[in-house]
Amino acid sequence: MTSVASQPQLIRRTFPVGPLQCNCTIIGDPVSKKAIVVDPGGDAKKILAVIEELGLKVVSIIHTHAHLDHILAAGEIKKATGASLCLHKEDLFLWEALEEQCRVFGVPYQAIPGPDEWLKDEADLGCADGVAIHTPGHTPGSMSFWFEDYKLLIAGDTLFKRSIGRTDLWGGDMGTLLKSIKQRLMTLDEEATVVTGHGPETSIGEERRSNPFINRR
DSSP states (O other), X not given: OOOTTTSOOOEEEEEEETTTTEEEEEXXXXXXXXXXXXXXXXXXXXXXXXXXXXXXXXXXXXOSOOOGGGTTTHHHHHHHHOOEEEEEGGGHHHHXXXXXXXHXXXXXXXXXXXXXXXXXXXXXXXXXXXXXXXXXXXXXXXXXXEEGGGTEEEEETSEETXXXXXXXXXXXXXXXXXXXXXXXXXXXXXXXXXXESSSOOEEHHHHXXXXXXXXXX
């Protein structure tokens, strides 16, 4: 593995979007300038402005899961960039229930096209040597995205700073969520930065030491 010190600096911009302030992340390969957009949950114009500012070519739009606040702007970003929409197949039922989700949360509904590609565990993301990790529990198809060379994890709503994702929504399961976190995420480099689905970033090491849900006996 190439060390972080000898790597060109990863292009990354994370910022909150949409009605529930989901963290959207734009990842750009520093050499090829190919990019992926993770969780475009709203504010499409803002996302597109950042892509243009960074001079990137978006090749795919990937989703940690299919709750409304992580997918609402997916259609607009696809239309503007031509990039493919990517989702784990087990969350298709949520994607197809977007209108119902919007109604439950009182959010204006905006139709989006169906996914173009299915994300699979350990699949190559095609940008910055990132790989997908299937981390079910918050939803059946929840994914995390790992960029080993840059010690960066995008965890969606699976893991938060000193907390974990909720499991009282469609398809959530606490036992499955804790298994995903302990067996798939806590085994990663403790120095890795964790971009959460909402709120502040954290690190693998901090969550190993301080997360009360993970350290519960």
